[in-house]
Amino acid sequence: MNRLIDIAWRLDRLRWTPAAVLSGIVTRDGACMWPVSDGPPDWLDLPMTDHMLAARICAACPVQDECLELELRTAGANTLGVWGALAEDDRRALHPLWLARGDRAMDRGA
Numbered sequence: 500m501n502r503l504i505d506i507a508w509r510l511d512r513l514r515w516t517p518a519a520v521l522s523g524i525v526t527r528d529g530a531c532m533w534p535v536s537d538g539p540p541d542w543l544d545l546p547m548t549d550h551m552l553a554a555r556i557c558a559a560c561p562v563q564d565e566c567l568e569l570e571l572r573t574a575g576a577n578t579l580g581v582w583g584a585l586a587e588d589d590r591r592a593l594h595p596l597w598l599a600r601g602d603r604a605m606d607r608g609a
Contacts, residue, residue, distance in 0.1 A: 503589070506567070507596040513568040514603045521569040530560035531581075549586030557584035571597050 513521065526532055542555065557563055567583020571594060574582075578590045585593065 500592075503593045503596055506585075506593060507600050510564055510568050510571075510597060511600055513564060514601070516565075516568070518569060518572055521565050521572075524562050524565045525569055528562045529566055531556050549581050549588075553581040553584050553586050556581065560584065567593075572603065 547555065557566075560566070563584045565583075567585060567590070570578055570582035570590065576591055576594045578587055578594070580587065582590065
């Protein structure tokens, strides 16, 4: 739980960043958005949990926090998949802690 509290605190620096800006950053710089020039990765067909997939794809991603902030705003507790280097269950546990940190630029459609 302490790890999730630390993440919620860390995301505070993004609290007033508009969702459109976050989306642009994630789309431009996200590791999962980078083109694969040599075809699909060799591990794509391996059976992996969301935790394993998050560790594999997001480990070196430079915009994990922006991705996580965006997903918490747009999907909230209904989150699916891997976002911000966290699997669904971790983000669902983080969501109330994140909400407790206060107001945010909740421009969901932007």
